[in-house]
Amino acid sequence: MRDIQNQPDFRKINIKKVGVKNISYPITVLDKANATQKTIATVNMYVNLPHQFKGTHMSRFVEILNRFHGEINLKNFHNILGEMKSRLQAQAAHMEIEFPYFLKKSDTAAGAAAVEYRCRMHGSLQDEDDLVMEIMVPIRPPSSAPASGVMPRSLGNWGIAKVALRFLRFIWIEDLIIMIESVASHNLSWSSPNPPGSHDELTLENMTRSLARKLRDNKDICWFNVNIKNFSQSGDTFAALEWQKA
Amino acid sequence: MRDIQNQPDFRKINIKKVGVKNISYPITVLDKANATQKTIATVNMYVNLPHQFKGTHMSRFVEILNRFHGEINLKNFHNILGEMKSRLQAQAAHMEIEFPYFLKKSDTAAGAAAVEYRCRMHGSLQDEDDLVMEIMVPIRPPSSAPASGVMPRSLGNWGIAKVALRFLRFIWIEDLIIMIESVASHNLSWSSPNPPGSHDELTLENMTRSLARKLRDNKDICWFNVNIKNFSQSGDTFAALEWQKA
Amino acid sequence: MRDIQNQPDFRKINIKKVGVKNISYPITVLDKANATQKTIATVNMYVNLPHQFKGTHMSRFVEILNRFHGEINLKNFHNILGEMKSRLQAQAAHMEIEFPYFLKKSDTAAGAAAVEYRCRMHGSLQDEDDLVMEIMVPIRPPSSAPASGVMPRSLGNWGIAKVALRFLRFIWIEDLIIMIESVASHNLSWSSPNPPGSHDELTLENMTRSLARKLRDNKDICWFNVNIKNFSQSGDTFAALEWQKA
Amino acid sequence: MRDIQNQPDFRKINIKKVGVKNISYPITVLDKANATQKTIATVNMYVNLPHQFKGTHMSRFVEILNRFHGEINLKNFHNILGEMKSRLQAQAAHMEIEFPYFLKKSDTAAGAAAVEYRCRMHGSLQDEDDLVMEIMVPIRPPSSAPASGVMPRSLGNWGIAKVALRFLRFIWIEDLIIMIESVASHNLSWSSPNPPGSHDELTLENMTRSLARKLRDNKDICWFNVNIKNFSQSGDTFAALEWQKA
Numbered sequence: 001m002r003d004i005q006n007q008p009d010f011r012k013i014n015i016k017k018v019g020v021k022n023i024s025y026p027i028t029v030l031d032k033a034n035a036t037q038k039t040i041a042t043v044n045m046y047v048n049l050p051h052q053f054k055g056t057h058m059s060r061f062v063e064i065l066n067r068f069h070g071e072i073n074l075k076n077f078h079n080i081l082g083e084m085k086s087r088l089q090a091q092a093a094h095m096e097i098e099f100p101y102f103l104k105k106s107d108t109a110a111g112a113a114a115v116e117y118r119c120r121m122h123g124s125l126q127d128e129d130d131l132v133m134e135i136m137v138p139i140r141p142p143s144s145a146p147a148s149g150v151m152p153r154s155l156g157n158w159g160i161a162k163v164a165l166r167f168l169r170f171i172w173i174e175d176l177i178i179m180i181e182s183v184a185s186h187n188l189s190w191s192s193p194n195p196p197g198s199h200d201e202l203t204l205e206n207m208t209r210s211l212a213r214k215l216r217d218n219k220d221i222c223w224f225n226v227n228i229k230n231f232s233q234s235g236d237t238f239a240a241l242e243w244q245k246a
Numbered sequence: 247m248r249d250i251q252n253q254p255d256f257r258k259i260n261i262k263k264v265g266v267k268n269i270s271y272p273i274t275v276l277d278k279a280n281a282t283q284k285t286i287a288t289v290n291m292y293v294n295l296p297h298q299f300k301g302t303h304m305s306r307f308v309e310i311l312n313r314f315h316g317e318i319n320l321k322n323f324h325n326i327l328g329e330m331k332s333r334l335q336a337q338a339a340h341m342e343i344e345f346p347y348f349l350k351k352s353d354t355a356a357g358a359a360a361v362e363y364r365c366r367m368h369g370s371l372q373d374e375d376d377l378v379m380e381i382m383v384p385i386r387p388p389s390s391a392p393a394s395g396v397m398p399r400s401l402g403n404w405g406i407a408k409v410a411l412r413f414l415r416f417i418w419i420e421d422l423i424i425m426i427e428s429v430a431s432h433n434l435s436w437s438s439p440n441p442p443g444s445h446d447e448l449t450l451e452n453m454t455r456s457l458a459r460k461l462r463d464n465k466d467i468c469w470f471n472v473n474i475k476n477f478s479q480s481g482d483t484f485a486a487l488e489w490q491k492a
Numbered sequence: 493m494r495d496i497q498n499q500p501d502f503r504k505i506n507i508k509k510v511g512v513k514n515i516s517y518p519i520t521v522l523d524k525a526n527a528t529q530k531t532i533a534t535v536n537m538y539v540n541l542p543h544q545f546k547g548t549h550m551s552r553f554v555e556i557l558n559r560f561h562g563e564i565n566l567k568n569f570h571n572i573l574g575e576m577k578s579r580l581q582a583q584a585a586h587m588e589i590e591f592p593y594f595l596k597k598s599d600t601a602a603g604a605a606a607v608e609y610r611c612r613m614h615g616s617l618q619d620e621d622d623l624v625m626e627i628m629v630p631i632r633p634p635s636s637a638p639a640s641g642v643m644p645r646s647l648g649n650w651g652i653a654k655v656a657l658r659f660l661r662f663i664w665i666e667d668l669i670i671m672i673e674s675v676a677s678h679n680l681s682w683s684s685p686n687p688p689g690s691h692d693e694l695t696l697e698n699m700t701r702s703l704a705r706k707l708r709d710n711k712d713i714c715w716f717n718v719n720i721k722n723f724s725q726s727g728d729t730f731a732a733l734e735w736q737k738a
Numbered sequence: 739m740r741d742i743q744n745q746p747d748f749r750k751i752n753i754k755k756v757g758v759k760n761i762s763y764p765i766t767v768l769d770k771a772n773a774t775q776k777t778i779a780t781v782n783m784y785v786n787l788p789h790q791f792k793g794t795h796m797s798r799f800v801e802i803l804n805r806f807h808g809e810i811n812l813k814n815f816h817n818i819l820g821e822m823k824s825r826l827q828a829q830a831a832h833m834e835i836e837f838p839y840f841l842k843k844s845d846t847a848a849g850a851a852a853v854e855y856r857c858r859m860h861g862s863l864q865d866e867d868d869l870v871m872e873i874m875v876p877i878r879p880p881s882s883a884p885a886s887g888v889m890p891r892s893l894g895n896w897g898i899a900k901v902a903l904r905f906l907r908f909i910w911i912e913d914l915i916i917m918i919e920s921v922a923s924h925n926l927s928w929s930s931p932n933p934p935g936s937h938d939e940l941t942l943e944n945m946t947r948s949l950a951r952k953l954r955d956n957k958d959i960c961w962f963n964v965n966i967k968n969f970s971q972s973g974d975t976f977a978a979l980e981w982q983k984a
Contacts, residue, residue: 013704015697016733023727024854026776026840038764038776040838046730058729059849066851100778102764111797113480113804116762140479141401155387156477158402205507212505231402233386234359235515237550238538241508259950261943262979269973270608272530272594284518284530286592292976304975305603312605346532348518357551359558362516451753458751481761483796484784487754605972632971633893647879648896648969723894725878726851 019046019094020061027070027099029119032172041072041099047090048126060087072097072121074131074170081125092126101135103174117177134164137177139184139207139228158188159204159230161211166223179218183211204230208239216243265292265340266307273316273345275365278418287318287345293336294372306333318343318367320377320416327371338372347381349420363423380410383423385430385453385474404434405450405476407457412469425464429457450476454485462489511538511586512553519562519591521611524664533564533591539582540618552579564589564613566623566662573617584618593627595666609669626656629669631676631699631720650680651696651722653703658715671710675703696722700731708735757784757832758799765808765837767857770910779810779837785828786864798825810835810859812869812908819863830864839873841912855915872902875915877922877945877966896926897942897968899949904961917956921949942968946977954981 023043031037045061064083068076077095084093097120104114120134141155161180165171187207208228215224227240269289277283291307310329314322323341330339343366350360366380387401407426411417433453454474461470473486515535523529537553556575560568569587576585589612596606612626633647653672657663679699700720707716719732761781769775783799802821806814815833822831835858842852858872879893899918903909925945946966953962965978 013701013708013735014733015700015731018697018731019729021721021728021730023851024838024840025851040778043727057849061849062727062851063849066849100762102762111795111799111801111804113761113763113800115480138479139402155401156385156404205510208507209505216505229513233384234361235535235554236513237511238513239507239510241506243505259947259954259981260979261946261977264943264977265975267967267974267976269605270592270594271605286532289973303603307603308605308973309603312603346516348516357549357553357555357558359515359517359554451756454753455751462751475759481781481800482759483757484759485753485756487752489751607972630971631894647893648877650894725876726853 015049017046017048017094018058019044020058021046023062023065025065025070027072027097029072029099029101030172032174033104037102039099039101041070041097044094044096045084046094047084047088048092048094049088049090057088060084077121077123077131078125078129081123081129085125092124094122094124096120096122101173103177117173119173130166132164132166133171133173133176134162135173135176135180137161137163137180137184139181139188141188157231158184159228159236162227162229163211163215164225165215165221167220168222169220171218171220179214180211183207183214186210204228204237205239208241212241212243221245261295263292263294263340264304265290266304267292269308269311271311271316273318273343275318275345275347276418278420279350283348285345285347287316287343290340290342291330292340293330293334294338294340295334295336303334306330323367323369323377324371324375327369327375331371338370340368340370342366342368347419349423363419365419376412378410378412379417379419380408381419381422381426383407383409383426383430385427385434387434403477404430405474405482407453408473408475409457409461410471411461411467413466414468415466417464417466425460426457429453429460432456450474450483451485454487458487458489467491507541509538509540509586510550511536512550513538515554515557517557517562519564519589521564521591521593522664524666525596529594531591531593533562533589536586536588537576538586539576539580540584540586541580541582549580552576569613569615569623570617570621573615573621577617584616586614586616588612588614593665595669609665611665622658624656624658625663625665625668626654627665627668627672629653629655629672629676631673631680633680649723650676651720651728653699654719654721655703655707656717657707657713659712660714661712663710663712671706672703675699675706678702696720696729697731700733704733704735713737753787755784755786755832756796757782758796759784761800761803763803763808765810765835767810767837767839768910770912771842775840777837777839779808779835782832782834783822784832785822785826786830786832787826787828795826798822815859815861815869816863816867819861819867823863830862832860832862834858834860839911841915855911857911868904870902870904871909871911871914872900873911873914873918875899875901875918875922877919877926879926895969896922897966897974899945900965900967901949901953902963903953903959905958906960907958909956909958917952918949921945921952924948942966942975943977946979950979950981959983 021044025041025043026038027041028036028038043065045065061084064080064087068080080095081093084090084095099119100116101119102114102116118136121131123129123131137160138157139159139161141158161184163176163180184207187203187210208226211228212226215221215226222245223243225240225242227238229236229238267290271287271289272284273287274282274284289311291311307330310326310333314326326341327339330336330341345365346362347365348360348362364382367377369375369377383406384403385405385407387404407430409422409426430453433449433456454472457474458472461467461472468491469489471486471488473484475482475484513536517533517535518530519533520528520530535557537557553576556572556579560572572587573585576582576587591611592608593611594606594608610628613623615621615623629652630649631651631653633650653676655668655672676699679695679702700718703720704718707713707718714737715735717732717734719730721728721730759782763779763781764776765779766774766776781803783803799822802818802825806818818833819831822828822833837857838854839857840852840854856874859869861867861869875898876895877897877899879896899922901914901918922945925941925948946964949966950964953959953964960983961981963978963980965976967974967976
């Protein structure tokens with residue numbers, strides 16, 4: 001059989017992206033407290049094809065992933081994208097991974113499980129590398145009352161914060177989680193300038209702005225998108241903003 | 247071709263249940279305020295086969311459903327099951343339908359949408375009819391404060407109550423929702439004997455018991471199962487109980 | 493209380509988008525065979541705020557939606573966006589709705605249910621209107637064999653095609669579905685130039701290109717994005733392309 | 739404060755079950771090829787309470803789980819249930835865990851990922867231990883053609899088999915997967931007595947029976963429930979059967 005995979009394609013309509021999606025894959029990620037953490041990712045890998053080629057060998061994507069044994073760190077992310085680009089003769093290579101990250105807080109009681117956070121990394125390589133990290137942090141009213149023990153311990157789920165960012169220097173996932181949770185917690189506490197009940201919408205918008213200010217003040221972050229959602233009875237309300245270092 | 251669908255099956259291992267699942271189907275249900283409500287159900291239909299037959303005509307299930315045009319009420323439920331049982335020569339017939347039910351509350355502001363509740367009905371007919379109705383009601387802290395306006399308007403989702411019941415006389419879905427919500431709301435309010443913060447677990451268990459007492463006092467209900475879940479940081483807590491009229 | 497909703501906000505970090513999400517809402521859409529079809533949508537509505545304002549009245553979004561009683565057609569889409577923009581004093585208004593659309597095929601046997609397709613419409617209004625329609629069409633091997641009855645009737649799910657498009661003139665959802673299904677079916681049939689087994693990846697890419705050619709030849713379509721996924725054992729493979737009328 | 743957790747409860751309506759649900763928890767399970775495999779489970783733990791007690795300490799569930807560090811094997815399952823029963827003074831203890839299990843097949847090409855299977859174990863301890871293992875195995879048409887290379891390599895997803903079983907002696911998850919896949923594959927191949935296209939329903943029912951026969955012939959299995967689903971255009975068809983060793 002002719003190797004039609006490498007023949008020029010003269011037809012007018014060209015495939016733009018080709019790849020694999022929803023691969024469930026055990027990976028190892030960096031963990032501040034324990035050096036590494038094993039988790040399970042959903043992986044998407046795809047390339048932008050140059051116009052004069054058609055077809056690609058789908059199995060090569062997973063072959064490359066297998067060679068790195070699922071060790072996901074900044075250096076490997078770059079190397080995987082580089083191999084995808086060269087072996088598939090592509091203009092650009094992309095890899096998206098999404099995984100649960102478990103954080104056991106230092107003040108956690110013996111009877112508490114580590115908390116699960118959804119993380120997502122989207123790397124791409126055309127002429128330059130680009131990496132966006134995204135984290136989803138559930139927001140809950142703070143568990144202790146400021147004054148008289150009136151505030152309930154488990155009021156359930158207030159909402160969720162989704163933060164996407166680009167960074168100049170490596171940032172630990174746990175440092176990011178702690179930053180987001182402290183802002184959320186402060187904005188829902190009774191001593192905040194806008195106590196939670198006075199105006200939902202203000203609480204939501206103030207929390208979004210407070211978090212943005214905190215992220216902007218971090219020298220290691222050069223771009224972010226903050227999206228905060230408040231669950232309510234018939235649908236959620238949300239506020240979002242984006243910032244880019246000048 | 248021989249009609250192998252109607253041949254006796256002498257092999258030892260027999261199919262017990264056969265049917266169709268996950269059929270997305272527009273239906274009409276009864277609605278206290280508007281007479282009827284159009285919604286979209288997920289339907290499962292299956293039969294228990296007598297041992298001496300093998301095979302069945304899968305298309306007959308949907309054929310029967312189509313004949314009733316998705317009108318789902320108590321009488322039709324019975325008739326559909328009856329047709330399934332006779333046309334498929336089955337020992338028993340089952341139909342499960344799950345659908346979102348929309349309730350627009352009378353005190354709803356112009357800017358509020360109707361609230362969506364998940365309902366499920368499981369009917370079966372062997373020698374006698376049996377029908378279990380199930381409803382999922384989200385639980386949220388009450389929206390107004392008892393005293394000084396301190397209580398937040400939208401504290402998000404505290405948890406969810408799942409109530410399954412058998413009844414002696416028809417019960418409106420909305421009456422059931424209102425009953426469940428009033429119990430939940432009372433148990434989460436500050437004037438309740440166990441204010442929400444003092445002990446999560448007590449709040450959860452007291453709410454479960456209060457709801458059970460209310461359902462037990464309803465003359466039209468002859469059996470129920472109550473399961474209440476409270477969302478918390480690393481998993482949910484739940485309490486459940488079941489009751490049968492003596 | 494001061495009306496802080498309308499006060500200028502001099503702080504540096506500004507909310508970019510604000511709105512409501514995941515509202516479950518019964519709607520009526522146009523249907524070629526039956527004039528209209530009642531279904532249930534998930535609705536997102538949001539606005540881009542001008543920098544000098546803060547806050548917005550969340551309830552206004554649903555208030556506007558309620559005024560149109562969930563009648564979703566091209567004219568109403570435009571009017572809803574217009575009201576959002578003016579009543580919320582916004583730079584831009586967006587509405588996304590996603591819903592199941594039911595299509596009963598003319599050649600359908602009595603024992604078949606209508607088939608469910610997921611549709612999505614994303615409209616926005618800044619200076620001009622923009623509307624993107626998206627449809628997900630499951631791909632299944634054709635149900636009849638070309639020659640000797642060899643091809644199985646229900647081989648399950650081969651994959652899914654997601655087609656997003658902008659149009660110059662109104663297009664019926666059902667015409668779009670039929671177009672997509674006929675291309676998929678042709679590419680999976682034995683008489684096709686690349687029979688399904690010879691090369692998965694070629695089948696996938698050829699199908700993507702065939703569908704693109706068909707869409708390009710439709711005078712009413714001015715832009716599209718086609719993304720076809722083939723389910724396989726450990727993840728899916730996909731090919732995608734985009735086209736814009738010159 | 740009085741220790742109300744240990745006080746008798748004289749009210750008539752008693753909580754039947756209480757516990758924790760949906761805890762996301764990293765675990766280690768046995769793996770035939772690699773001794774152990776790290777994965778992530780969703781865990782439910784609950785107890786039946788004796789009637790004269792009310793309340794329980796929710797944190798104790800996770801405390802017990804933490805003490806076993808997520809090592810899940812038959813011995814630990816028994817020990818965890820035993821501790822739950824004694825520490826919570828319960829009549830019965832239950833633990834359900836659900837997790838993805840990854841299997842790398844020996845004949846797998848370099849470019850293939852391990853395949854993910856969903857597993858579930860439900861253990862309970864009242865007077866005696868009981869353990870049910872459940873596995874979901876996707877069914878796909880066999881990847882090679884019997885004669886002339888006509889059969890497609892990736893025909894997508896035909897359906898799914900759910901097998902639950904009780905065993906007398908330990909069974910490797912991978913042995914179970916291989917058994918299920920070989921039966922499914924044989925029943926969908928062209929040389930089978932009922933080739934896949936002739937009658938969907940027969941293929942489905944024959945496959946269910948073939949699998950049941952194979953499971954019944956395994957001396958280590960004392961009970962099973964087989965449920966096979968075939969995906970089709972507007973809903974799935976299924977057949978199920980159950981067997982108990984005499």
